[in-house]
Amino acid sequence: MEEAKFESALARKLSSFIKLTPDELGVVADLQSKSVKIKRGKELTAEGQANGRAIILGSGWACSYKIMPDGARQIITFPIAGDCVGVRSILLRTSDHSLSALTDATVSTVEAPRLLQVLNEHPRVGAALMWATSRDEAMVVEHLVSIGRRNALERTAHFFMELAERLTLVGLATSTEFKCPLNQYVLADALGLSAIHVNRVLRQLRERDLMTVKSGKVIIHDLSGLCALAGYHKMDGGRTAIE
Amino acid sequence: MEEAKFESALARKLSSFIKLTPDELGVVADLQSKSVKIKRGKELTAEGQANGRAIILGSGWACSYKIMPDGARQIITFPIAGDCVGVRSILLRTSDHSLSALTDATVSTVEAPRLLQVLNEHPRVGAALMWATSRDEAMVVEHLVSIGRRNALERTAHFFMELAERLTLVGLATSTEFKCPLNQYVLADALGLSAIHVNRVLRQLRERDLMTVKSGKVIIHDLSGLCALAGYHKMDGGRTAIE
DNA sequence: CGACGCTTTGACACAACTCAACAACCGTGG
DNA sequence: CCACGGTTGTTGAGTTGTGTCAAAGCGTCG
16 A cells, blocks of 8 residues: 555555455446546535435545534535445435535546446455445444534544544545645534534644644644544454455 | 235335335345344443344344443434344444343344345345345434434434334334333433433423323324424335336 | 332533624735 | 735633432332
């Protein structure tokens, strides 16, 4: 994984699960062959909309969310480069959440039949894709736990730890620093807080010399301190039972 | 679906998705052929434990949860009769949450290879299983939204609406009433509240003539009122794009 | 009967929200 | 080059939803 250049973030991510053959890497590349440029703010999927396709994010940031009747928004996750959205729900008739681009982005759409075909003909690629989506689901669960049982400070710290790990997996973060286009309003909607409280929490994290969020960049000052505060455990990035 | 007697809750649930042939129903029954009786309180899977198998709940109630370093618990979902746990994470080396029986229960264990075999040889059954798990995942997402953006009253109301719908799907609830062995401590850990506040919320629901929870039984007095309060929308129980 | 598990209630504390400003930043256009 | 508006960040004061602590009521079961 060190020196090799991957064609896509997805290929890089999957490779940390199982080493793919050139042939299989070709399949992964092919899934993303018809990529489209998307403008920041564009809605990619609306809740309730007809479904039957998955989306692969080639670059940029997005957010999947639900809107409440009173207009409040809960962000479920921030898909980043290399993430696949909607794989699991390809069987459901309608999408259960909305998806918007937070920055300019490139996306590829994969229709259900094509995906099923890959799963059949390239089981190892399929397994890797399923591994990646399982991982994403595990993060949704962790997010739920976070909102349910961590206070604002722990929750925020945990969120950034997780984000850092995800970004690292696709080569977008070092152990101390990464770019992050999320403003405090967006963070608030993800963390289940008010934007103002997010501000106070970020200040605390800064004053405790744990991390700094400024102008689109996150800097980690004290990784172990953050992990301790958040009760964060690194995800299982290891090999699977199969293969 | 009306008069037919199904051998299992799972068969009944899947049948509401696609009508299964007798042959396929046999497959579903076979998956549950080696069922085991489990005592209330028994832990079925521990977080971090080696995985590679799914569990089908034949009867009884369970809860899947995570424990925080300080001992707090967040319940993610309450598997009931007909639910499959751990299907998606069969590829992950370790389980990402714990699972305990809340009541005496019967469970069947399905090893990964067997499940993959079914998915291959009986794609329609496989699709139905994937539909069911997708549905469960959508509920986890909704649960996240609930904790993040609904207040205690709305959240509780929403929880019971969802529960009622799930129980109905396996024939364990009428539109106005169902058995429910969840006490206020357990509810609290699911709703991200304190047990005492759950009590206050339940009182409010009672005083507003919306619903009553008493001695293991839930009675819905005003369904539309509850839905309005909770912002609840029935899940898509309809047919899929495939088949 | 006593013990235990669960529910109910009250008084109080505190985390997080709301409202209301203001400050810093940034790209745009005069 | 500076003035400008829009977006984002920062701060303070006061409110409120929910948590904590403490205690009592109530069934059920041994």
